Amino acid sequence: MCGGAGKPEAKDIYRPEPATxxxxxxxxxxxxxxxxxxxxxxxLGHMPGQFVEISVPGIGExxxxxxxxxxxxxxxxLVVRNVGNVTRxxxxxxxxxxxxxxxxxxxxxxxxxxxxxxxxxxxxxxxGLVPVRSAIQYVLDHRPDYGAVTILFGTRSPSDRLFTDExxxxxxxxxxxxxxxxxxxxxxxxxxxxxxxxxMPDLKIDPARTVAVVCGPPIMYKFVIIELHxxxxxxxxxxxSLERNMKCGVGKCGxxxxxxxxxxxxxxxxxxxxxxxxxxxx
Amino acid sequence: xxxxxVTRQALDAWVDGLIAAGRVVGAQxxxxxxxxxxxxxxxxxxxxxxxxxxPPKKYFLPPKEDILRFSDGRYESVSDAAxxxxxxxxxxxxxxxxxxxxxxxxxxxxxxYLARREQATVVVCDIExxxxxxxAASVGTATAADGCDALITRVGRAYVxxxxxAKGERLLAGLAGAPDADAVTLARREQLWEDNARxxxxxxxxxxxxxxxxxxxxxxxxxxxxxxxxxxxxxGSCNLVCPTCYCFDVQDDVEWxxxxxxxxxxxxxxxxxxxxxxxxxHNFRKNRAxxxxxRYYRKGKYVPEKIGDFSCVGCGRCVSACVARIADPVxxxxxxxxxx
Amino acid sequence: MGKPxxxxxxxxxxxxxxxxxxxxxxxxLGLLQVIEPVEWREAMxxxxxxxxxxxxxxxxxxxxxxxxxKRIRARAGVVVALGACATxxxxxxxxxxxxxxxxxxxxxxxxxxxxxxxxxxxxAVSEVIPVDFAVPGCPMSKTEFxxxxxxxxxxxxxxxxxxxxxxxxxxxxxxxxxxxNEVCLGTVTRAGCGAKCPTxxxxxxxxxxxxxxxxxxxxxxxxxxYGKTMADLDDRLALFNSKRE
Numbered sequence: 001m002c003g004g005a006g007k008p009e010a011k012d013i014y015r016p017e018p019a020t021x022x023x024x025x026x027x028x029x030x031x032x033x034x035x036x037x038x039x040x041x042x043x044l045g046h047m048p049g050q051f052v053e054i055s056v057p058g059i060g061e062x063x064x065x066x067x068x069x070x071x072x073x074x075x076x077x078l079v080v081r082n083v084g085n086v087t088r089x090x091x092x093x094x095x096x097x098x099x100x101x102x103x104x105x106x107x108x109x110x111x112x113x114x115x116x117x118x119x120x121x122x123x124x125x126x127x128g129l130v131p132v133r134s135a136i137q138y139v140l141d142h143r144p145d146y147g148a149v150t151i152l153f154g155t156r157s158p159s160d161r162l163f164t165d166e167x168x169x170x171x172x173x174x175x176x177x178x179x180x181x182x183x184x185x186x187x188x189x190x191x192x193x194x195x196x197x198x199x200m201p202d203l204k205i206d207p208a209r210t211v212a213v214v215c216g217p218p219i220m221y222k223f224v225i226i227e228l229h230x231x232x233x234x235x236x237x238x239x240x241s242l243e244r245n246m247k248c249g250v251g252k253c254g255x256x257x258x259x260x261x262x263x264x265x266x267x268x269x270x271x272x273x274x275x276x277x278x279x280x281x282x
Numbered sequence: 283x284x285x286x287x288v289t290r291q292a293l294d295a296w297v298d299g300l301i302a303a304g305r306v307v308g309a310q311x312x313x314x315x316x317x318x319x320x321x322x323x324x325x326x327x328x329x330x331x332x333x334x335x336x337p338p339k340k341y342f343l344p345p346k347e348d349i350l351r352f353s354d355g356r357y358e359s360v361s362d363a364a365x366x367x368x369x370x371x372x373x374x375x376x377x378x379x380x381x382x383x384x385x386x387x388x389x390x391x392x393x394x395y396l397a398r399r400e401q402a403t404v405v406v407c408d409i410e411x412x413x414x415x416x417x418a419a420s421v422g423t424a425t426a427a428d429g430c431d432a433l434i435t436r437v438g439r440a441y442v443x444x445x446x447x448a449k450g451e452r453l454l455a456g457l458a459g460a461p462d463a464d465a466v467t468l469a470r471r472e473q474l475w476e477d478n479a480r481x482x483x484x485x486x487x488x489x490x491x492x493x494x495x496x497x498x499x500x501x502x503x504x505x506x507x508x509x510x511x512x513x514x515x516x517x518g519s520c521n522l523v524c525p526t527c528y529c530f531d532v533q534d535d536v537e538w539x540x541x542x543x544x545x546x547x548x549x550x551x552x553x554x555x556x557x558x559x560x561x562x563x564h565n566f567r568k569n570r571a572x573x574x575x576x577r578y579y580r581k582g583k584y585v586p587e588k589i590g591d592f593s594c595v596g597c598g599r600c601v602s603a604c605v606a607r608i609a610d611p612v613x614x615x616x617x618x619x620x621x622x
Numbered sequence: 623m624g625k626p627x628x629x630x631x632x633x634x635x636x637x638x639x640x641x642x643x644x645x646x647x648x649x650x651l652g653l654l655q656v657i658e659p660v661e662w663r664e665a666m667x668x669x670x671x672x673x674x675x676x677x678x679x680x681x682x683x684x685x686x687x688x689x690x691x692k693r694i695r696a697r698a699g700v701v702v703a704l705g706a707c708a709t710x711x712x713x714x715x716x717x718x719x720x721x722x723x724x725x726x727x728x729x730x731x732x733x734x735x736x737x738x739x740x741x742x743x744x745x746a747v748s749e750v751i752p753v754d755f756a757v758p759g760c761p762m763s764k765t766e767f768x769x770x771x772x773x774x775x776x777x778x779x780x781x782x783x784x785x786x787x788x789x790x791x792x793x794x795x796x797x798x799x800x801x802x803n804e805v806c807l808g809t810v811t812r813a814g815c816g817a818k819c820p821t822x823x824x825x826x827x828x829x830x831x832x833x834x835x836x837x838x839x840x841x842x843x844x845x846x847x848y849g850k851t852m853a854d855l856d857d858r859l860a861l862f863n864s865k866r867e
Contacts, residue, residue, distance in 0.1 A: 012359040013390045014349050014532075014545070057352045058536040058543050059778050062561060084561035085778045092777065098355030218564055245560045247532055250390040254529030254552060257576075258566075260584035265389065279502055280566065313797040336795045345793035513840045515809040516833075517788035519798075533781065535769065538652030540776050549793055554785040555835050570837075603792065605800050605809050606844050 013250045016055040016100025022075055023095055027162050031127060032091050033067075034078045038101060044076045047108035048134035049241055049269040053249045054078070054086065055100030056093070062086035063246035063264070066104060067130045069137035079130040079162065105249040107269040109135040109213055109239055111142075114271075118211045119147040121203070121233075123224050125154050125196050125216025129162050131241050131268070132215050140173070147209060150177040154196030154216070158182050158189045196220065200227040207232035214272075215241040221282035225272065238272035242281065284454045285444040287463035293434075293441050297324035297369065299456045305366040307341065309334050321369070329370050329436065333413035333597060337375050337525030338368055339382060342398045343549075345522075349394050349532075350545040357545070363397035367453065370407040374416075374423040374595040376430050378525030379404065383429065384589045385528060394547075403449045406430040408474065409482055415598030417483040417612050421491055423595045424482035425475045437470045484598070485612045489619035491592035494582035501618045502575070510608040511571035514553065520577065520600035520609040521551030526585070526593045529557075552576050578614055626674035626775060629661035631694055633680030633687050634714055634744065638761040639705035640664045640679055646764055653768065656775040674699045675774060678753075681707040681714040682745045695751040700774065703747045704767070706760035706862055710831045713760070714744035719864055755780060760829035760862065763815050783813040784834050787826050790817035799825045805845070805854050810836040828862045 018039040025033045036054075038044065044052070046066050055061045062084065068077035080087045093099070109115065109132075120139055124132045139146050151170055155161050161180065171178035179199050181192040192199065196216070212233050214224050221240055228238055244256035246264040256263040258280045261270075275281040288296070300306050306321045309331040316331040318338050350357045371379070379399075386395040406427040409418070418424040427433055431450035435442045442463045445451040463471075489497065521527045531550040536543035550557065553574065558567035567573050585593035600609040632640060644665060646653060660670035676698035682688050695701055706712035717725045722741065726734035733739065747753050755774070757767055766782075773780040783789070787808035791798070794817055799806035807828035808820060819826050832838070838859075842852050 011391065012349075012393050014394070015359050016350075016357050018356055055357070055545075057355050057357075058534055058540050058776055060534045061532065061545070081562075083563075087561065088779075089777065100352075100355075100357055218566070243560060244566060245558060248530075250392075251388075252386070252390070252392055252528070252530070253532070253547075254550070255531075255557060257552075257558075257584070259576075259579065260587060280572075312795070315797050315801070317795050335797065336792070340795075513837070513843060515786060515788065515837050515840055516835065517786040517809050519788045519792055522789060522792035536772050536776065538649075538655045538772070540656070540772065549789075551785075551789070554789065555833070556784045602801075603798065605788075605798065606840050607847060 014102070014248070016053070016061070016102050019099050019101040021093055021095055021097045021099060024093075027079060028160055031079055031081050031162060034080060034090065035075045036078060036099070036101065037075045041074065043070070043074055044101075044104055046070055046076065046104035048111055048138045049108040049131050050104040050106050051131070051246065051249075051268060052078075052101050052103035052105065053246075054090065055102075056086050056089040057098070057100070059089040060086050061100070063105075063249060065131035065134075065268075067133050069134050069141055079127065081127050102249060105246070105264055107267055109241070109269050110211075111135055111138045114237065114239070115139070115211045115213075116145050117147070119205060119209045120149050121205060121210050121212040122149075122151045123196065123212060123214045123216070124152065125220040126156065126160060127162070128214075128216035128220070128241070129153055132213055133163065133166075135213060136170070140170075140176075143175070148177070148205075149175060150203065150205065151179070152196055152199045153178070153180045154182070154199070155180075156183045158186050158191075195223070197223050197227045200224070200231065203231065205231060205233075207234070210237060212238045213241075214238065218243070225282065235273035235276050236271065240270055240272055240275070240282065241268045242270060243268065283445055284451055284457070285442065285463045285468075286454065286457045286460040287467055288441050288443060288457065288460045289439070290441065292457075292460055293443070294324035296456050297321070297327060300367055300369075300453070305364070306369055307366060308369040318368070327370065329407050329434065330410040331370075332411045333372070333416065333599060333602075335599075336523060337378060337597065337599065338371050339378065339525055339528070341366070341368060341402065342379070342382065342395050343528055343530070346546060346548045347394065348544040348546050351543075352545065353542040355541075359393070360544070361394055361397050363401045365401045365403075367403045367405065369405045370434065371404055371430070372409050372597075373406055373425050373427045374418040374597045375525050376404065376406045376427050377423040377591075377595045378597075380429040381526050381585070381589060381591050381593060382528060384591075385585075388589065403431045403453050404429070405432045405434060405450070405453070407434040408436070409478055410436055412482060412484065413598055413602070415484055415601035415610075416596060417485045417487060417598060418596035419479055419481060419483035420485070420487040420612065421592060421594060421596040422479075424478045435471050435474065437467050437474060440467055442467060442471055483596070485610075487612050488616050491582070491586075491594075494592065494615060494618075495586055497618055498579055498583045504618060506614055506617045507571040507575040510614065511569070511574040513606040513608045514570045514574055515606060516553050516555050516570055516573065517605070518551030518554045519603040519605070521553055522549055523599040523603045525595055525597055525599070526581070527551065552580065578611065581611065582615060625656060625658045627660045627670065627672075628657045628675045628677060629670055629673035629698070630659070630664070630677045631661075631679070632663065633678065633691065633708070633747070634683045635680035635705065635707040635712065637664065637679065639708075642761050642764050642767060646768065649764075649768060653771060656772060672697045676701045677704050678702070678747050679704040679708050681711045682747060682750050683714060683741050683743075685740070685742060688750050691747060691750050700754045701747070701751065702755045702757060702770070702774070703753045704757050705762040706758060706829050706831070708747045709756040709758050710862070711744045711746045711749075713861060715864055716860065718743045719860070756782070758782070758812060758830040759815055760827075763818070765816070766814055785813050786833050787811045787813045787815065787817050787820070787830075789813050790815070791820045793817075794821050796820050800848055803848055805848070805850055805858055807858055810838055810841050825858075828859060832863060
C-alpha cells in the first residue's frame, strides 16, 4: 500500500477511482460521446471547464474535458476524439465497461463569477465546443442570471459539427444567438463557409457588458483575440481554455507547463489578461 | 543534539553496525566516478568523493517505479517504501532534497515520493573534494545542510558526527561510547565551513540568484538560447542528472494476461523532443531553443516563484554530463546578467 | 476476439531477431497466450495463406525478395518490421556505399556474375511495402518485442522512444563513454534498448537508427572537443546509418 504502514491509499493522488461507461454514442467519424458514472455513486463535483483523467486499464491515462454541466444527474459526459491510444481504446469499449477516473482538475469558466449578470459570447472551434458545452448548459440552466447569450461554432466541415440536435435547440432558444460556419462546405451545406473569425465582424455586442469564452485548436486563439480586440472586448473579459499535455493533472509531472504555469492547476481556463504576456500561451 | 568525535576506524565500525542493522546507501566508486549504492561494508563508503553521477533523488523518485497495479479494471497503489539510511550526502544535494520535499508536498501530496522520504534517515557529509564543475559556493549550498538528520564533517584525521533530529539521534546511538567533540576540533570545523562556503566553486555566478527571476523576464529573446541550442542533442542528460529536475512520464504495461499490469512512472526531461507533445501530435515546444530556455527558466524563475528557492544547487552535474558542453548554468546566467 | 494469427518471415539477415523470439524461452508460453503462430520457418513446418500480423526480419536485396515481400503484404493485416535490417536496411546497407559489381567481385570472385547472385542495393522493408510498426535494434530487444506484441494484442500503438540513448544511459547511472574519450553514438540514436551497450561497458553502435530529429551536425562539431575527427564519427555511423536513402 502506498504511504507505508497505516497510510490510507485513498490519499494517493495518482489512483483512479472506479467508474463505468454508462452509455455512448458516435457523434462524428472521429468523436464519440460517453456518459460516465462513478461506481461510488457520488457526483463528480466539477464546474464547467474542468477536466478529468480517464484511465483504460493496460492502455493508459488521458486528460479529457467534462462536457456536461454539473448537477444534471449523477453522471457526467465526455466527448472523446480518437487521437491516441487511450481515446482509441475508449471508442472501442462497450457500455458497462470499467474505466478509472481522477479529478475533476483545473480551473473552470467563471459561470458564478465574471460571467454572472453579463452578456456571454462563446467562441468554439471544433472540439473546443466540448468543454464550453458544459458552460453553455450551465448558463442555460440558470438563464435569469445572465444577459444575452451568443454562441459561435466553427468546424472544418459540416460532418465535423458536434451535438447538432442540441445546437439546433440553442439556435431556437429566445435570447440565444447561435451562429455556425465551416471551413469547407459540402454538397448539402447551405450555411456559412469560412473560418470562425468571419462570423465575428457582424456581431452586435456591447463590449462593456460582454464576457467572451474561447476554446479551439491552438492556431485559433490568436485570430479570435484580434477580432475581440477590434470589438473592444477587454482582456479581463476574455477567458480561454488552453489544451496542453496534462499528464498527471496534479501539478507535478511538468508536461503541461506554459512557461511557468502548470495548466492542470492554473488552467485550463485562464483569464486572457493573466496570460496575454505569457509567451507560450497563445 | 549529540556531537561526537571519532577516528575513521570508529566511524567505520559504526557504519558496519548500521549496515548490520538495516539498509544503508552511500557513495562508492563506479567506473572512475562515484555513485550512491547499497553499502555492503563500511570500507566501500567514500566520504571523500567529489560528486556522484546521479544525485540521491533516485532513492525518493526512482528512475522507474511502479505506482499502481491493476487487475480486472481496479487500481491499487503500490509502494516499496522501507526504512533506510542515506549516508554522506553533500550539502548541495541536501538543498535539492529540501526543495523536492516542498514540491512534492505542495498543493497535492505525492505519497509515493513522500513515503520514501519519510522512511529515510539522511546524513550529510561536508565536501572534502571539489568536483570539476562545482559552483555550490556561488549559490550558497556548499555548507548549509538544513533538513538533514545528522552531519558528518572530517576535521583533519577526526570526524565530527552530530545529530540534527530525533531520527539522527537514534542513528548515533551506536556512538554512545565515543567522546564528545572537543572545542578545538569544533572551532576547526567552523573554519572549514567558512572556507567551504567561500571556496567550493570552480566558477563564479556573477549574479545574485534572487535577482534572476527579474532578469529572466527580459531575457526571453536573448541570443544565448538559439546559440546554445544549436549544439543541443535534446538528449535530456542535463535534466536526468539534475538533483532538482523531477518531471516524469507515466506508462502502462500489461502482463501476458492483459487484464493485469502496472502503471509506471519514469524520469522524463523537458529537453526531450516530445516533452510537450499532446495526443493529436501538436508539439507545444517544438524548437530546441524553446526547450533549452525552458530549463533555465525553470531553475532560475519558475521554481523559485513556486517555492522561493533558486532551483540550481551548483552541483555541476549538468556541466559534466553534457557531451556538447553547452549546459553550464553559470555561463548562461552570467551571459543573461551581462547585457542587463 | 480470437488470438491474432501471426506469421514470421525472413529476408537478408542473420536471423538473429527470430532467434531472439526463440530465446524468449519460458516467455514463449506467455506469447502463445496472446498470439497464434501460423507460419514460422525457424520453429515450425506449417504454412498459412493469410495472417493477421506478419513479422518480417531482414532487408530486401533481390528483385525476387521485393516480389515476395509484396505478396506477404497482400495477405497480412498488419506488417511489423523486426530489427535493424528490416526497419532500416541494417548492416546490409554498407554495400550501398560501393559499386555493386565491385562488391560482388570482392565476395564471390569470378562467380560474381552468376544469375543467382544477382543483387540490388539493400532496402528496408518499408522502402518496398507499407510497414505498420517497427521494432528497431540489432538484434531487436526481447523486452521491447514482447511489449510490442502485447500492445498489438491490446490494439494499442506501441511507444517507441523519440529520445536518444543518453536518457536510458543516465537512468542506469552509467559513466558517459565520452568521459573515457570514446566516440559513442548514443547522443543521436533512438533509445528503447535500455542503453544495453554503454551499460555493458561499450559505446553505442547506433543499431536502432537515428532519433526523429537528430543533431548530427552537433555530433560532428563535438568530435573536435574530444580530440576526434569527423571521420571517426562517420566511420561509426556508417555501420547502421550509411546511405540510408
